Amino acid sequence: xxxxxxxxxxxxxxxxxxxxxxxxxxxxxxxxxxxxxxxxxxxxxxxxxxxxxxxxxxxxxxxxxxxxxxxxxxxxxxxxxxxxxxxxxxxxxxxxxxxxxxxxxxxxxxxxxxxxxxxxxxxxxxxxxxxxxxxxxxxxxxxxxxxxxxxxxxxxxxxxxxxxxxxxxxxxxxxxxxxxxxxxxxxxxxxxxxxxxxxxxxxxxxxxxxxxxxxxxxxxxxxxxxxxxxxxxxxxxxxxxxxxxxxxxxxxxxxxxxxxxxxxxxxxxxxxxxxxxxxxxxxxxxxxxxxxxxxxxxxxxxxxxxxxxxxxxxxxxxxxxxxxxxxxxxxxxxxxxxxxxxxxxxxxxxxxxxxxxxxxxxxxxxxxxxx
Amino acid sequence: xxxxxxxxxxxxxxxxxxxxxxxxxxxxxxxxxxxxxxxxxxxxxxxxxxxxxxxxxxxxxxxxxxxxxxxxxxxxxxxxxxxxxxxxxxxxxxxxxxxxxxxxxxxxxxxxxxxxxxxxxxxxxxxxxxxxxxxxxxxxxxxxxxxxxxxxxxxxxxxxxxxxxxxxxxxxxxxxxxxxxxxxxxxxxxxxxxxxxxxxxxxxxxxxxxxxxxxxxxxxxxxxxxxxxxxxxxxxxxxxxxxxxxxxxxxxxxxxxxxxxxxxxxxxxxxxxxxxxxxxxxxxxxxxxxxxxxxxxxxxxxxxxxxxxxxxxx
Numbered sequence: 001x002x003x004x005x006x007x008x009x010x011x012x013x014x015x016x017x018x019x020x021x022x023x024x025x026x027x028x029x030x031x032x033x034x035x036x037x038x039x040x041x042x043x044x045x046x047x048x049x050x051x052x053x054x055x056x057x058x059x060x061x062x063x064x065x066x067x068x069x070x071x072x073x074x075x076x077x078x079x080x081x082x083x084x085x086x087x088x089x090x091x092x093x094x095x096x097x098x099x100x101x102x103x104x105x106x107x108x109x110x111x112x113x114x115x116x117x118x119x120x121x122x123x124x125x126x127x128x129x130x131x132x133x134x135x136x137x138x139x140x141x142x143x144x145x146x147x148x149x150x151x152x153x154x155x156x157x158x159x160x161x162x163x164x165x166x167x168x169x170x171x172x173x174x175x176x177x178x179x180x181x182x183x184x185x186x187x188x189x190x191x192x193x194x195x196x197x198x199x200x201x202x203x204x205x206x207x208x209x210x211x212x213x214x215x216x217x218x219x220x221x222x223x224x225x226x227x228x229x230x231x232x233x234x235x236x237x238x239x240x241x242x243x244x245x246x247x248x249x250x251x252x253x254x255x256x257x258x259x260x261x262x263x264x265x266x267x268x269x270x271x272x273x274x275x276x277x278x279x280x281x282x283x284x285x286x287x288x289x290x291x292x293x294x295x296x297x298x299x300x301x302x303x304x305x306x307x308x309x310x311x312x313x314x315x316x317x318x319x320x321x322x323x324x325x326x327x328x329x330x331x332x333x334x335x336x337x338x339x340x341x342x343x344x345x346x347x348x349x350x351x352x353x354x355x356x357x358x359x360x361x362x363x364x365x366x367x368x369x370x371x
Numbered sequence: 372x373x374x375x376x377x378x379x380x381x382x383x384x385x386x387x388x389x390x391x392x393x394x395x396x397x398x399x400x401x402x403x404x405x406x407x408x409x410x411x412x413x414x415x416x417x418x419x420x421x422x423x424x425x426x427x428x429x430x431x432x433x434x435x436x437x438x439x440x441x442x443x444x445x446x447x448x449x450x451x452x453x454x455x456x457x458x459x460x461x462x463x464x465x466x467x468x469x470x471x472x473x474x475x476x477x478x479x480x481x482x483x484x485x486x487x488x489x490x491x492x493x494x495x496x497x498x499x500x501x502x503x504x505x506x507x508x509x510x511x512x513x514x515x516x517x518x519x520x521x522x523x524x525x526x527x528x529x530x531x532x533x534x535x536x537x538x539x540x541x542x543x544x545x546x547x548x549x550x551x552x553x554x555x556x557x558x559x560x561x562x563x564x565x566x567x568x569x570x571x572x573x574x575x576x577x578x579x580x581x582x583x584x585x586x587x588x589x590x591x592x593x594x595x596x597x598x599x600x601x602x603x604x605x606x607x608x609x610x611x612x613x614x615x616x617x618x619x620x621x622x623x624x625x626x627x628x629x630x631x632x633x634x635x636x637x638x639x640x641x642x643x644x645x646x647x648x649x650x651x652x653x654x655x656x657x658x659x660x661x662x663x664x665x666x667x668x669x670x671x672x673x674x675x676x677x678x679x680x681x682x683x684x685x
Contacts, residue, residue, distance in 0.1 A: 102411050177566075193410040200406070205389075205397040208569035208581035225413040232413075233405055234582045297377025304372065307406055308389040308398065309382060313373065316385065323375075330376040 001355065002033040002064045004055055004085065008074040010038040010045030013247065015271045016071045016092050018156045019130065021048060023067065026344055032355065039074050052076040059083040065354055070094070070121065071268075073114035077121065086354050087124040090151065091134045093268025093289070094118075099189040103221045128350055130269045131290035149350045154343035155274040159247060166252040173256030178202075178210040178318065181257035181281065183250065183272040184264070186218045186241065191286075192226055194263035194305055200233050201311035207318075210238065215253050217244040254279035259314055263305065267291050273299070274338055277331040282317055282324055284310060298334035299327060396560075396578035401591045429467050432459065439463035519565065519604060520635075521545030522676060529673040531555055533680075534629035536598025541585050541616065543568035544603040544633070549577045559597060562588055564607055586612040589619050598628040605632050606651050613652065613660060621664030630666055630681040632657055654679065 005024065010017045020036055027034040035058075036049040058064055059082060066085040068077065071092040080087065094115055100108035118141040121127075127143045128151040129135035135148050173179055180202070182195050192214060199212040218241060230239040242249070260276035260283045267289040274294065276283045283299035285291050295301050300313065317324050348357060373380040392398055432439060437459050522530075522544040531551045537559035538552045549572050552558040561579040563569050572579030582588045586608065600620050605613060620630055634654070657679050661668040666681030 102414055188410075197406050200402070201398070204402060204580060205392045206573055208566035208573060208579075210566075221414060222410075225410050228413040229405075229408070229410060232408075233402075234580075234584075234588055237583045238581075300373060300375050300380075302373045308392070309373070309385050312385040312388045313380075315388075327376060 002035070002058060002061070003027050003067065003355070004058055004064060005034070005036045005067045005069065006052055006055060006076050006080060007036060007038050007049070007069045008040070008072050008076070010036060010041040010049040012042060012044035013244070013250075015153060015269070016069050017045065018159075018271075019090070019092070019153050020067075020069060022154045022156075022343065023347060024048065026347055030355075030357070037076070039076050052079065055079055055083075059085065061085060065351070067351075068121065070114070070118065073110045073117060077117055081120070088126045088128065088351060088354065089121050089124050089138075091118070091127065091129045091138050091268075093129075093131075093134045093137065093266075095187070095189045095266055099187070099266065103188055103219060103225070107219075125354055126351065131293050133290035133293060134268050151346055151350050152338060152343070153269050153271055154340055155271050155278070155338055157275065157278045158340075160251050160254070160275065160278070163247045163251055165255055166246075166249045169249055170252040170256045173213075173252065176209060178207055178259070178314075179257040180210065180212045180314070181253055181260050181276070182212070182214050182216075182262065183253065183260075183275065184216045184262075184270075186214060186216050186223055186226070188219070188222050189264060189266040191263040191265050192222075193229055194286075194307075195261050196226065196230055196233070196235075196239060197305075198261060198263070198307045198310050199239065200235055201307040202314055203235055203238060204233075205308070206311055206315045212239045213242065213253055213257060214240065215242045215245050215250060251279075254281065257281055259284065259317070262286060262291065264288060264291065267294075270294050274335060277335045280328050280331075282327045283331065284313070296334045296337065298330040391576060395576045396558075397573065397576065399578075399592065401593075429463075439467070519544070522548060522603075523674060526673045526676050527551050530599075530601060530631065531557070533631065534599030535627055536596040536625070537594075538599040538601065539594070539597060540601050540603065542601075542603030542605075542607060542633075543572065543579060546571045546575065546577065548601070549579055550575065553577055557599070559594065560592060584612065586616045586619070589616070594623045596625075597623045598625065600624060600628075600630045602630070602632045604635065605657065606635060609650070610652070610656075613657075617660045617664045621666075624683050626683055628683045630661065630683075631671070632661075632679045632681070634670075634677040634679055 005020050007016055007020045010020065024034045024036055035055075037052040037055040038045060038049040039052050041049050055066075055076075056079060058066075059079060062084050064085040065088065066080060066083050067088045067090060068080040069090050069092060070077075072094060095111050097108040097111040097115070100111060118138065122138075122142045122144070124143075125147065127135075127138050127148045129138055129148070130151060130153045132150050135150050138148055139145050180195070180199055182190075182192065184190050186192055195214070196212065199210070203210050203212075212235075223241065226239075226241070227236065230236045242253070245253070254275060258281065260272070260281040262270065262273060262283070262285040264270065264286065265288045269290050270285075273283055273285060273291070277298065283295070285295055285299060285301055286305060287301045287303045292301055302310065317327070373382060429439065438456075439459055440463060519542075524547065527545075527548045528551070530548060536557070538557045539559050540549065540552070540561035541563075543549060543561050543563045543565075546568060549558060549561045552561075558578060561569075561572060561577070562582055562585040563579065564581070564583050564585055566581045569579045569581040580588065597620075602608075602616070608616070617630075624630065634657075635651070658668045661679070661681035666683055668679055668681045671678045671680035
């Protein structure tokens with residue numbers, strides 16, 4: 001049996017790409033013929049994927065299974081709709097367009113198209129969200145609840161463990177300052193300005209020996225606005241935008257930082273939270289979208305952005321080793337819920353029925369699964 | 372509500388500490404205004420200015436007959452080939468379109484480098500210090516700044532008795548002076564371009580701020596009843612910064628107010644090597660700055676520490 005995955009792009013370091021590759025690896029191990037098709041890809045992606053028009057030659061086979069990853073609007077959905085394969089959608093969520101409106105109307109337009117696309121995909125054999133937040137959104141969009149389920153993302157921690165850290169960079173970070181970290185694309189829904197405000201309170205009021213590190217690709221206009229804001233606050237030399245960085249440098253960021261913060265107001269899962277858990281950084285995260293689900297009963301979760309108060313909490317953690325240790329213990333425990341072995345069984349449970357695997361549960365039972 | 376490990380946190384102590392910092396002057400009104408500021412205001416005021424310029428460039432080129440975009444069927448038609456058309460096509464595809472379209476996922480790498488270069492230009496234009504990299508120069512500068520001397524009790528006491536009204540410190544020569552002025556309820560603000568003394572002061576709830584360009588901060592603070600200004604490390608400021616500082620002090624310090632500028636040359640042997648960070652300003656230059664802003668300048672000494680003292684006349 002053949003299994004095809006269609007993704008908008010297959011790039012190094014991207015959460016959707018990592019998920020598709022993880023599924024591809026497992027399917028191959030289980031003896032299936034697995035392929036990935038992408039609308040675009042980087043050099044890394046080219047070693048695994050073909051361009052999506054090549055999927056056409058497999059569309060008429062009723063025995064094949066096709067998995068469509070929806071994360072952004074992409075024209076390849078038409079092939080998915082036309083296909084006679086058994087169909088699975090994995091929904092990674094799409095940013096509400098209003099976040100982009102002021103900064104990049106074209107992206108807002110694409111988000112709107114993506115949101116409009118969701119109900120059109122409802123006639124599938126199985127619909128999976130990588131969080132229950134995403135699954136509920138699918139149900140609200142008209143998907144039959146008994147055909148939905150949760151397949152949490154398998155964070156690519158082995159990949160980060162496998163690379164050497166950038167030692168020179170790590171040395172620079174280890175100069176005695178308290179480093180606050182954020183990892184992710186610098187886009188408006190991540191509310192990076194709120195992380196800068198939190199850092200501003202901490203730096204101005206509590207500890208001037210501190211810096212903020214923002215690691216992730218940059219959106220021009222939004223980034224310029226953030227720079228302007230940091231300059232207005234007089235902290236432009238302490239807020240470091242690194243852009244998209246290598247795994248080696250990313251690992252150094254995690255190893256050399258002391259706290260991780262997320263102020264994002266829309267997340268379908270949020271992999272960097274788990275990466276921060278893995279590298280033993282206390283995580284402070286705003287409770288929005290799938291964030292509370294991913295955090296579980298671990299780390300610091302807040303529903304109000306009181307920057308002064310959160311800055312005091314960082315100061316308290318800085319001084320209270322016992323509190324830090326309890327926090328890290330619970331984060332380590334939570335990370336165990338996303339182990340590779342659990343992902344494998346969750347995948348088997350959810351799509352195994354469609355693949356004809358003997359130990360799989362019937363379609364629909366997967367709705368209760370996941371983390 | 373804040374939850375730690377799934378349990379609600381008792382926030383009372385944290386609230387009390389945050390309030391205490393506000394009362395102590397660590398969070399001033401301007402800062403609180405900035406915390407309420409919406410990022411969209413930054414976009415409206417600054418960001419689109421560059422996009423508008425690029426958009427205008429595109430319009431001007433098109434109006435003058437340049438075909439920037441290739442036709443839909445990619446035919447060359449009657450278009451002349453040559454270096455100019457090649458240059459314009461590149462300008463369009465690699466610069467104008469990139470600016471107009473902003474973030475394009477397919478061009479992620481390009482956008483990262485592009486925005487970095489924009490950032491660099493932005494910083495150069497605005498004259499900000501430092502850069503994107505946590506480079507060796509920054510680390511060296513911090514090490515150098517951390518070696519600055521602290522003033523002894525005798526000097527602190529003598530300075531605390533100078534002038535009248537509130538006091539401003541540009542450069543922190545030890546937390547002792549900040550503490551003494553705070554106890555005397557005279558401290559208006561202490562600001563430094565080294566984070567070490569600032570962090571020490573913050574730990575004692577003293578209103579000290581870090582800023583790589585301390586003088587730039589003054590335009591955002593509301594200074595009233597200012598009667599004393601101490602410039603502890605003038606060699607850490609540029610000539611332009613000193614000019615701005617004295618212009619500001621000339622306006623803000625009332626009659627009878629005092630400005631003290633430490634003359635550190637000779638007593639600062641530990642300042643070695645890196646001349647780029649140290650600018651020992653000649654005495655006539657500092658005197659000129661003072662007199663130009665209405666201060667009568669004389670030399671003044673406490674213990675080993677020498678100052679240029681300026682008193683504001685009528």
